Amino acid sequence: DIQMTQSPSSVSASVGDRVTITCRASQDITSYLIWYQQKPGKAPKVLIYAASKLQSGVPSRFSGSRSGTDFTLTISSLQPEDFATYYCQQGSTFPFTFGPGTRVDIK
Amino acid sequence: QVTLKESGPVLVKPTETLTLTCTVSGFSLTNPSVGVSWIRQPPGKALEWLGNIFSNDEKSFGTSLKSRLTISKDTSKSQVVLTMTNMDPVDTATYYCARISYFDTSGLLANSFDFWGQGALVTVSS
Numbered sequence: 001d002i003q004m005t006q007s008p009s010s011v012s013a014s015v016g017d018r019v020t021i022t023c024r025a026s027q028d029i030t031s032y033l034i035w036y037q038q039k040p041g042k043a044p045k046v047l048i049y050a051a052s053k054l055q056s057g058v059p060s061r062f063s064g065s066r067s068g069t070d071f072t073l074t075i076s077s078l079q080p081e082d083f084a085t086y087y088c089q090q091g092s093t094f095p096f097t098f099g100p101g102t103r104v105d106i107k
Numbered sequence: 108q109v110t111l112k113e114s115g116p117v118l119v120k121p122t123e124t125l126t127l128t129c130t131v132s133g134f135s136l137t138n139p140s141v142g143v144s145w146i147r148q149p150p151g152k153a154l155e156w157l158g159n160i161f162s163n164d165e166k167s168f169g170t171s172l173k174s175r176l177t178i179s180k181d182t183s184k185s186q187v188v189l190t191m192t193n194m195d196p197v198d199t200a201t202y203y204c205a206r207i208s209y210f211d212t213s214g215l216l217a218n219s220f221d222f223w224g225q226g227a228l229v230t231v232s233s
Contacts, residue, residue: 036154
């Protein structure tokens, strides 16, 4: 199975900060990487798919990029509603796998 | 509008079999561009993909739980059913069904879970 790792596991940030989260795949997944946002008690929501494509309706402050097997989710200016946990998921090969998550909380 | 909703027991005993039903609307289970997956999340922990059923009734399962899982669908009822045998307290989790879209609107491969159910918390305890 393809293993997904994320760093950091948590980050404390303030409104307006730029936040970067990294996800690494254990093998080549080309650009089949999806980012989700999950708030407490809610189902995850797609933010980015195909490594850098913004899901319809998602604010443009979210962006994604790829460098080899490393993927980055960037929130350009953190908003109060962005405090949540973020997960990456590889969609390259079954079985699909998720990263362990990165919690973004208020500094 | 696309919706998914999980239903089933909230409490099961160790060694019992769990059966959860996902009732979908707004799309067809025969549409080859989409499928339905089951994903679980233990309290305070990460998401774990369990398995997927395709429009042609093919299935794919996660490695660690493969021997305990069955997924089936009833297209006439728009339902997907997950069964998990030999339940253990470590299987306590919120179980989600989610639609997977294999492609985006421009035909780009996506393989993303674009719609989710609200989740069903299942507790395993005697």
